[in-house]
Amino acid sequence: MSTRHTCPQCGHKKEFTLYVDERNVPIDESCGRCNRERCGYHLTPAEYFKEHPTNDRTDFTGWKQPEPVKVVPVSYLPSMLLVADTHRSKNNLFRFMAKEFGEVEANCVFDTYHVGTSRHWKNNDGLATTFPQIDDKGRLCQLKVMAYHPATGKRMKKQDQAELWSDKAQKYMPDTRPMDKIWFAGKTLLKNYEANLQQTFFGCHLIKEASRVGIVESEKSALICSILMPEITWIATGGCNGCKWTESVVFQPLIDKRVVLYPDAGMFAKWEEKAAILRNGGVDATVSRACEGLPHNWDVADVLLRERHAKRGMTVGEVLAYATEIGVINQIHVNV
Template sequence: MSTHRFILEPYKGVSTRHTCPNCHRQRCFSKYIDTEKQIQFPEYVGRCDHEQKCGYHFTPRDYFEQNPLEKDKFAENENSFRSYVPIKETQPIATSYIDLDIVNQSLRGYPANKLFQFLSAQFGEAETLNLMKRYKVGTSKYWDGATVFWQTDNQSKVRTGKIMLYNSETGKRIKEPYNHVTWVHSVLHKGDYNLKQCFFGEHLLSEDKSRPVALVESEKTAIIASYYLPQFLWIASGGKNGCFNVNSLSVLAGRSVVLFPDLGATDYWQSKISLMKSCGIEVQMFDYLEANATEDERKEGYDIADYLLKVKPGEAILQQMIRKNPVLETLIDTFDLKLISVQQGTPRPKVLPPKKRGFRL
């Protein structure tokens, strides 16, 4: 337990984080408080969380040096102030980033990309290329035809990349003889890499600040759903547990967010709603899938993309989808959406067994 009288106010929700008086960013400023509750410091006595870009830090000692009468007024004796020693704060380790040259080199070679091949069969090559470029999805040679999902934050800096291999016919991940997933910073042997993950698609938040956000687990799902339901800005957590922390969620403050968890993850995501609301996020949960899924769908771990992909080109698509999947009618009615039609894509290419290509990206 701290023995210091003056400390930075502990985090207890967004009400304890304020607008920085220097850089004017919201919800990033921590005020100093008196643990003995005798002194209430002015609004400017505190520290900005943006140490690199702002660096504002006005301590109680600074305040008393500028206002000696205030020290005399509130301190019962000189020893009460002299006993104050500023908290020795460890400097946070700077977040590591991937060199943009490496990222840009991956934004090509799409004809060999297995996920690109699968999506092209659904949407056509031109539309698939637009989706890959928009979400900054790359191609890796780590496995022949592998995909790189770059985690690009809202400052357009790349935190890392997740390398995954897909079956070009089914669109499913290759998990045999082992799960084909790894990380770019690991492949590059960056042992001292300080990874702080962000949402996949986070860079899109600054481009469109009004559109409601849809949060899913899978990067692939975010891409697919963004085609069918562009009324939402689709981002992905990268997994059931991904990005559910105050630092990661801060980029969604002030946004309207709808959660679309995979089957089996609804209860866990439901438990995170209070945390999200404390971060200033307006949250809704679309839990119709969990309540109405079949046993086979549960075993397969369906998500919203699996339902959206049950489309046959050349038919009355929306009616056919609703007939087979009543969940879609509920989704459309709930959020007053319009579904984008899908045209016949190019034939699905033959699947070749993956070959590991050493430690190249």
């Protein structure tokens, strides 16, 4: 990758291989081949000199063909990583879900999605959560680890305090790194940092038996929505551009399914563009406006939780506590 350049035709970086002579000197910035099949740009030395007859470099004996693209096979993680979780009671996200929905519902949804527990981070006397990405053939593609606050269910960000497990020291150390508490563990678990891991949707293994599919960004939101709207099979992208979900190899399992995209507040236009890509690939995709006009950090799970709390009747204190959790406390006014 370090010897590749920007393609003069498609503009993609790290995709263009230049022709060079025996001294490893490029003929010209336009003389080479793009590795992207969709682009197909290929200007040989013969073609280049035919177009530039005034160039006096006519000895072709030293020109070397670009090396063929090396195809690295896709690697998968061992399925043994999906064994029964014996530390679930210490899982901070499970603690939040059990408080919100009860242990029976929380256990059921964790089992369905094979959500696990990791010692990678510790905070508030609890452990981190693992979200496996299992494809439609049952293969474990990646393992995403995230830290959560057990009271609010919010993921831990760079400013939040947590301890990081050190294999070298065999103990927890303060995590002072300036980054959110998210870690893709696949290559570390394989002990192969050159492994070719291809991500997929969280919940992809459930698509095959689904009639209706809902797509959200957050893995936690997929879990909550699957409890509150079980008639839909919920999957998560892991971020607006997570798991490269607009590439055909990723969204292929969605073909022939009724698919609704549920963008976070303020992201409708961007997700409409992504839905167009899915539709061009044969997916029956529409985009929900459920979060339009809501605060920036809201998603469909927040909407469903709000409706649930409203139905069961919340005290003033509960309303204020919930508003604080989801970051809209400044919009709440109480007259006593």
